[in-house]
Amino acid sequence: MARYDRITPDGTRDLLFEECLRREQVISRVCGIVRSRGYEQVITPTLEFYDVYSRAADYLPQETMYKLTDGRGRLMVLCPDGTVPIARLAATRLSEETMPLRIWYQHRTYRMLPDLKAKRTEIDQIGIELIGASSLMSDLEAVDLAAQALESVQENYRLELCHIGFFHAVMDRLEAPADVKEEIRLCIEQKNYAALSDLLEPYAGQQAASALHRLPRLFGGPDVLEQARGLIDDEAAHRSLDKLERIYSMLCELGLSSKILLDLSLVNLADYYTGIIFKGYLDGIGTDVLSGGRYDRLLSDFGVPMPAIGFAFDADLASQAAPAVGRPGPDAVVYAVSEEAASAAASEARRLQREGLTVILGTQETEAEALAFAKAVGAGRFIPVWEEKA
Secondary structure, eight states: OOOOSSSOOTTOOOOOHHHHHHHHHHHHHHHHHHHHTTOEEOOOOSEEEGGGGGGGTTTSOGGGSOEEEOTTOOEEEEOOOSHHHHHHHHHTTTTTSOSSEEEEEEEEEEOOOSSOTTOOSEEEEEEEEEESOOSHHHHHHHHHHHHHHHHHHOSSEEEEEEEHHHHHHHHHHOOSOHHHHHHHHHHHHTTOHHHHHHHHGGGTTSHHHHHHHHGGGOEESTHHHHHHHTTOOOHHHHHHHHHHHHHHHHHHHTTOTTTEEEETTOOTTTTTOOSEEEEEEETTOSSOSEEEEEOTTGGGGGTOOOOEEEEEEEHHHHHHHSOOOOOOOOSEEEEESSGGGHHHHHHHHHHHHHTTOOEEEOOOSSHHHHHHHHHHTTOSEEEEEOOOOO
16 A cells, blocks of 8 residues: 655645745735734634535535534534635624724635646635725725735736626626536636637627627726727626726826736636636746635625625745745854753853844754854854853
């Protein structure tokens, strides 16, 4: 029987010294940004009851969750998503708090993926949720924070922006079965032009079909909005485009015009999002490191209807795009030259620690070995300590 005691499970990996330092630096910067905007941290369990996610089957299929049972036979899952537990908190322990709530979290999420293709099952996320606000300013705040989070890691970032209302309005006008509409959505999301053309061919006479055929190509600057308006005569679709245009203009006024792209084919999780959707990218990373949007229906699942918007930031992926971090050596190695000097050496190490230095207490058998160790690890100083005087 094969043994798996020398490798990590599929979709996971070990992080070593410099990687940990880069990740810690990314987390520190992003968390500092969200704190500075009035967001408060909460910590939810890694284990949640399956029932917490049972209503989220449309966007969190139960087959992707790692399941286990507790001592009483109750079904539990390793947390597959950061937002749903925040919704649970908002509807229960935080329901009497002053609204809107500004919450941030940092924890690992776990997804079981049938076909990994280099995807990870264990993801370290930082997320923010703005709950109880539906204004344009709340949308602007969330997207602006997303931009700041990306910029704290790398200047070469971009944000792609969409409003799911346009897609919903066009789909509502298309006279086609629900299963065909879902196939169309997948083709648009994947920018699969050939398959999309085949699916839409039977509906060629409909204005909505023509608009959907163009949707994957509606990507770029503000001219995309005018192109979209010309594709369909629908009030709801145009209202969504108007909202998207206002947010885009505000972001440009913040100096982000070179960082923002409009992409009307962002139709992933179409049943989950209700308004603005955005994704963030860093140079050198082939997939999005940040995703978010408005989800005004989720809290209704917990009996407390409230609008909400937020995003999740992949700290592990982002750290791969962060500048390299050198592995620092200790400031000093303190070595007890004899057993009688051990307490004095430990005392000296403590004193240097209090001064803010990084100190290693030498454990070698001889002073020569300790000195060689200090050189090998790049210590700034080697401090031998002799026997304490009576």
